[in-house]
Amino acid sequence: MSAICAFILTFSTLCASRVVSGVLSGPTKVHFTSYNMNLVLRWDPPHGAASGLLYTAEYKSKVSAGYSIGCVNISTLECDLTSLNEPIFEYGTYFGRVRAQSGSETSPWVESTSITMDKETVIGSPNIYLSSNRATIEVSIEDPVFALSSLRRVYSDITYNVTYWKDGQDEKAITISSIQQNRIVVDKLDPLTKYCFQVRINKQLNPTEPSTSVCESTGSEEDIPWVGVVVTFVVLGIAAALVAVSVVYRRSIYHFLCPKDSLPEHFKEYLLEQPNSTIYKAMQNPQPPEIIADVIVVEGGPLEVTAPTCIKQPDITVDQR
The missing domain is CATH 2.60.40.10 (Immunoglobulins)
Incomplete structure (x- = not known):
């Protein structure tokens, strides 16, 4: 009887271990972290898991109907959700879940606790x-x-x-x-x-x-800021140098600014020579205009002067054919 009981216990133990070994355990310690308003889902590998596991992470907000894909078949133990296509809001509340995969075996989903961004993010140092x-x-x-x-x-x-x-x-x-x-x-x-x-x-x-x-x-209480001293010294030095140069070279500066250039002699002769133009001479000696009148001699009487007469030109017609 004892032998039969021992056989049954051994058989049941072997069967139970086979069932457990056929199911991949899920990740552990699944949780969110946020530093300076980023959002990262982190986890630990399953207990006793072999190396080479892959992980898939999903997330959703408090107002979402279902989970959205975050990271697929990654080997790392974290998924940064900050820069995904769906935006993360600084006042949102989020949930996450992760599962592990080894070959054809897949673990169940393991959910994380929630995180509210503006209330739980760690503010870094200034x-x-x-x-x-x-x-x-x-x-x-x-x-x-x-x-x-x-x-x-x-x-x-x-x-x-x-x-x-x-x-x-x-x-x-x-x-x-x-x-x-x-x-x-x-x-x-x-x-x-x-x-x-x-x-x-x-x-x-x-x-x-x-x-x-x-x-x-700190400095001394009697210290004068050296920058102001240097600037003042440079400005005074430049001003003194300019005054000295202007005094020593005042004649040269005057001649440079107000040159006394003389024209060549042939330019002077050409400009002073009187022009020979008849128009110029007429302008120099203007004469009053001459009026020519018709003089008519009348027998036995004085001379009569009549106003100038104009000869009217015959009208010119154009024969249009």
Whole structure:
């Protein structure tokens, strides 16, 4: 009897292992990640799976009727959905699923949890730039670049927390909170001292990353900005040089600007020679016009002068034929 029971248990174990081995397990830890408004579906391979598996990933939004294809037959353990044909919206909620394939065997779909983009995306670190002037340091903040839209367009209410400390004394750091602008001037610092700064974007619902620490040294309180000194010195030097040149070479400059060129002698003779034209002579000695009148002699009487007479020309007709 014991032998029969042992045989039955062994047979059932072998059959059960065969059934399990014939079904490919699905991927594990299927989840979404979002960094600076990108959307990536990630997963781990099935437990005990051999190498060479291929994966297919699909996704859908909260308002979609069904899943859309994301990545097909890929060997990697992630699928970037940000740059697909169907756009991803910065305020959307999304779901995903993945299955594995080995030859003709296909695992069941494994679904992920949902993600809401604007509430769960990780906001990366900003870039900061420092410039010092005497005992003050100006901090300029550059927002991280988003895959979708921009930081200020998605989050209009964000602020910055600026933390600074003397180099080597980070335990005495000072934080300025709720700064809305991208530029701040920190004054009343110790002169000739190195300060380090770090900026974090303040957004309560989203995890954020602080910027890298950047350090800058302050100057002396009595320092005059060297750029202004150099520019002033150069301008005064150029002005003094121009005045000196104009005084020393004033005659040459005058003759250059107002030359006294003389015409050649044959040009002068030609221009001064009186023309021989009869018109020119008539213009020089004008004479009153002569009036010719008809004189008629009358016997026994005085002379009579009549007005000039005009001879009328006969009309000319054209014979038109």
